[in-house]
Amino acid sequence: MKFKHMLGLLSAAAMSLALTSGALAQQTVKIGAIFPFSGNAASAGNHAKAAIEVAMDIINNDHPELGDFPLAKGAGLPGLGGAKVEVVFADNQGSPATGQNQALRLITEEKVVALTGAYQSGVTLTVSQITEKYGIPLVNGESVAAGLTERGFKWFFRTTPVASDFARDYYDFLTDMKAAGAKVDSVALVHDNTEYGTSVANTITAAFKAKGMANIIDVAYPANATDIQSQVLQLKEKKPDVVIMITYTSDAILFAKTMQAQDYKPPMLLADDAGYSDPSFLKAAGNISVGAFNRSSWSVGKPGSPTAIIAKMYKDKSGDEMDDTAGRQMTGFLVLMEAINRAGSTDPAKIQAALKATDLKPDQLVLGYKGVKFDEKGQNILASGFIIQLQDGQNYVAVWPKATAEKPPVMPYKGW
Amino acid sequence: MSFVLVQVIVGGLLLGAVYALFSSGLTLVWGMMNVVNFAHGDFVMLGMYVAFVVYTVLGGGPLIGAPLAMLVLATLGVIVYFALIRDIMKGPMLAQILGTFGLALLLRYSVFWYFGSNFNTLPSNLVGGTIDLFGIRIEASRLLAGVVALVVTLALHLLLTRTALGSKMLAVSEDSTAAQLMGIRPDTMQAIAWAIAAGATGIAGALIATFYYIVPTVGETLGIVAFVTVSLGGFGSVPGALVAGLLIGVIESLSGYLISAVYKDVVVYAMFLGFLWFRPQGLMGKM
Numbered sequence: 001m002k003f004k005h006m007l008g009l010l011s012a013a014a015m016s017l018a019l020t021s022g023a024l025a026q027q028t029v030k031i032g033a034i035f036p037f038s039g040n041a042a043s044a045g046n047h048a049k050a051a052i053e054v055a056m057d058i059i060n061n062d063h064p065e066l067g068d069f070p071l072a073k074g075a076g077l078p079g080l081g082g083a084k085v086e087v088v089f090a091d092n093q094g095s096p097a098t099g100q101n102q103a104l105r106l107i108t109e110e111k112v113v114a115l116t117g118a119y120q121s122g123v124t125l126t127v128s129q130i131t132e133k134y135g136i137p138l139v140n141g142e143s144v145a146a147g148l149t150e151r152g153f154k155w156f157f158r159t160t161p162v163a164s165d166f167a168r169d170y171y172d173f174l175t176d177m178k179a180a181g182a183k184v185d186s187v188a189l190v191h192d193n194t195e196y197g198t199s200v201a202n203t204i205t206a207a208f209k210a211k212g213m214a215n216i217i218d219v220a221y222p223a224n225a226t227d228i229q230s231q232v233l234q235l236k237e238k239k240p241d242v243v244i245m246i247t248y249t250s251d252a253i254l255f256a257k258t259m260q261a262q263d264y265k266p267p268m269l270l271a272d273d274a275g276y277s278d279p280s281f282l283k284a285a286g287n288i289s290v291g292a293f294n295r296s297s298w299s300v301g302k303p304g305s306p307t308a309i310i311a312k313m314y315k316d317k318s319g320d321e322m323d324d325t326a327g328r329q330m331t332g333f334l335v336l337m338e339a340i341n342r343a344g345s346t347d348p349a350k351i352q353a354a355l356k357a358t359d360l361k362p363d364q365l366v367l368g369y370k371g372v373k374f375d376e377k378g379q380n381i382l383a384s385g386f387i388i389q390l391q392d393g394q395n396y397v398a399v400w401p402k403a404t405a406e407k408p409p410v411m412p413y414k415g416w
Numbered sequence: 417m418s419f420v421l422v423q424v425i426v427g428g429l430l431l432g433a434v435y436a437l438f439s440s441g442l443t444l445v446w447g448m449m450n451v452v453n454f455a456h457g458d459f460v461m462l463g464m465y466v467a468f469v470v471y472t473v474l475g476g477g478p479l480i481g482a483p484l485a486m487l488v489l490a491t492l493g494v495i496v497y498f499a500l501i502r503d504i505m506k507g508p509m510l511a512q513i514l515g516t517f518g519l520a521l522l523l524r525y526s527v528f529w530y531f532g533s534n535f536n537t538l539p540s541n542l543v544g545g546t547i548d549l550f551g552i553r554i555e556a557s558r559l560l561a562g563v564v565a566l567v568v569t570l571a572l573h574l575l576l577t578r579t580a581l582g583s584k585m586l587a588v589s590e591d592s593t594a595a596q597l598m599g600i601r602p603d604t605m606q607a608i609a610w611a612i613a614a615g616a617t618g619i620a621g622a623l624i625a626t627f628y629y630i631v632p633t634v635g636e637t638l639g640i641v642a643f644v645t646v647s648l649g650g651f652g653s654v655p656g657a658l659v660a661g662l663l664i665g666v667i668e669s670l671s672g673y674l675i676s677a678v679y680k681d682v683v684v685y686a687m688f689l690g691f692l693w694f695r696p697q698g699l700m701g702k703m
Contacts, residue, residue: 042533221677229427230672280534
């Protein structure tokens with residue numbers, strides 16, 4: 001009897017030893033990624049997943065063809081002895097409450113050391129409350145609502161340009177277009193009533209009014225609308241020179257279809273990324289949105305350049321062309337991983353310190369930012385963008401500013 | 417009356433016809449058989465995907481898509497009845513709600529898994545583009561949906577009030593035991609009702625697909641309107657749902673244009689609740 005007990009204890013000890021040594025040999029860095037994988041923004045969420053998986057491939061496998069691109073050489077994170085990165089994806093269902101619960105689960109149960117996400121500004125808002133409470137770094141690559149970095153949070157970092165940056169870009173772009181002969185006196189802002197739609201519209205309104213552009217028409221609508229005919233008719237009646245579309249994918253498609261049905265073409269249509277950048281928008285409604293301007297920080301670059309190689313990796317993974325949103329998500333994640341590598345530790349406080357010291361140059365990034373460097377609020381001060389145009393109804397080309405333009409802008413908006 | 421206002425009302429009527437068409441199947445199962453089918457919106461979604469597959473594989477429009485969607489969905493309706501509804505009808509109301517909600521999620525995520533989360537659309541000229549009538553623009557696809565909504569409503573109404581089959585179905589919904597004593601088989605009648613309801617829903621989906629985006633979650637976006645339409649129209653009244661659909665469409669359009677789109681749901685639902693306060697049985701329902 002006694003011998004049996006001893007044997008049992010011994011084998012248990014042997015097993016636990018085997019388990020711990022196994023865990024040590026395959027040390028991984030666990031990151032949580034919260035995106036909308038269901039609900040109306042699921043398309044955007046699944047593209048985000050592909051973007052992050054490409055970034056994981058770059059980090060976890062040897063990619064000499066990417067040259068000096070951060071973390072590409074060698075397998076794993078060199079700062080942590082070649083540790084591999086593992087990402088736990090969680091679905092926020094497009095709901096702030098679900099996002100918050102998922103953040104809690106990832107931190108307390110999955111024990112992730114840092115988080116990225118969560119696409120919709122409204123969801124990022126609630127997720128960041130949890131990461132702040134638990135002292136876990138959250139690096140966001142794509143949510144643009146201004147307020148996110150205005151809360152004095154210590155664990156929230158954002159790499160994307162924000163609404164005030166775009167507002168300045170849009171103003172400069174419209175001023176240049178005016179100099180080229182376009183009429184840009186009245187501007188309509190079409191936006192949904194989510195955190196993203198309202199905050200971006202408010203920021204643009206404030207920025208334009210400060211520069212003396214007073215004729216601004218506000219056209220708000222409820223997100224995931226069943227019908228937006230009355231908004232299109234409002235636009236048709238008020239005849240603004242420029243229509244700025246601040247919409248997610250489903251509503252963007254509905255607007256494009258309704259504009260065609262009502263035979264309404266604004267002289268200039270300028271989209272604020274989001275829906276108009278979604279590859280599934282381009283497939284579903286690109287051919288009836290010819291001539292739409294959009295903002296982007298993504299440009300594929302010369303053949304053989306790191307960005308061109310990454311674009312191909314992304315296309316192989318997702319089946320769609322790389323776009324600005326995917327690029328921004330990838331950037332957010334890569335910036336986080338670069339900081340963890342530099343910290344040489346998975347201790348959240350050390351990652352936070354490394355993030356604060358981040359100083360990346362343009363050639364170390366997927367996107368056309370001037371770099372990545374965070375201010376005391378956690379906002380990247382070197383984020384910037386350019387204007388692209390859907391000239392053939394299928395792919396965007398860079399048209400502004402002149403220095404990086406592939407083609408000159410074409411006016412007016414053609415539609416279908 | 418200003419010119420734009422006419423366009424708004426015409427648009428509202430067309431939207432309302434879509435709501436009515438969308439709700440037609442629900443009127444039958446919820447209004448008459450007292451089963452709350454939370455999967456209704458996802459039945460419509462399946463109808464949309466049938467039309468989408470018909471277009472991508474055969475290049476066909478709703479002329480092939482709608483009948484095919486009707487057949488596919490009617491079959492599904494019968495399967496769902498025997499596999500799920502027959503048993504949960506015996507349980508409490510909560511079992512119906514959870515059972516059909518589970519079915520909704522099963523359908524939605526099966527489509528997600530197979531078709532992915534991308535948005536799809538059918539070309540806008542599939543049903544003859546847009547008609548310009550003295551400056552009032554009417555999409556042919558919506559007009560077709562409106563006409564079909566009228567036809568489907570009329571057909572369902574005649575079926576229920578003028579045929580022996582309809583009388584049997586009503587008898588089962590009134591008192592299943594008494595109907596059984598009269599030699600009517602409740603199971604068969606209920607299964608037929610589900611086939612008809614799901615078939616009508618399939619037609620609705622195939623037609624809505626011609627002017628709306630197609631995505632696995634679309635049932636969620638449109639679903640709630642269907643429930644409001646049926647309860648406003650009055651339980652058990654097929655023509656009531658048509659009138660209610662048109663009414664909601666016009667009120668939504670007008671309030672969206674005159675007040676603000678953000679508040680149009682407030683207007684619609686406030687009027688809906690206020691109306692039910694005075695007339696809880698709905699527009700054409702019986703107490």
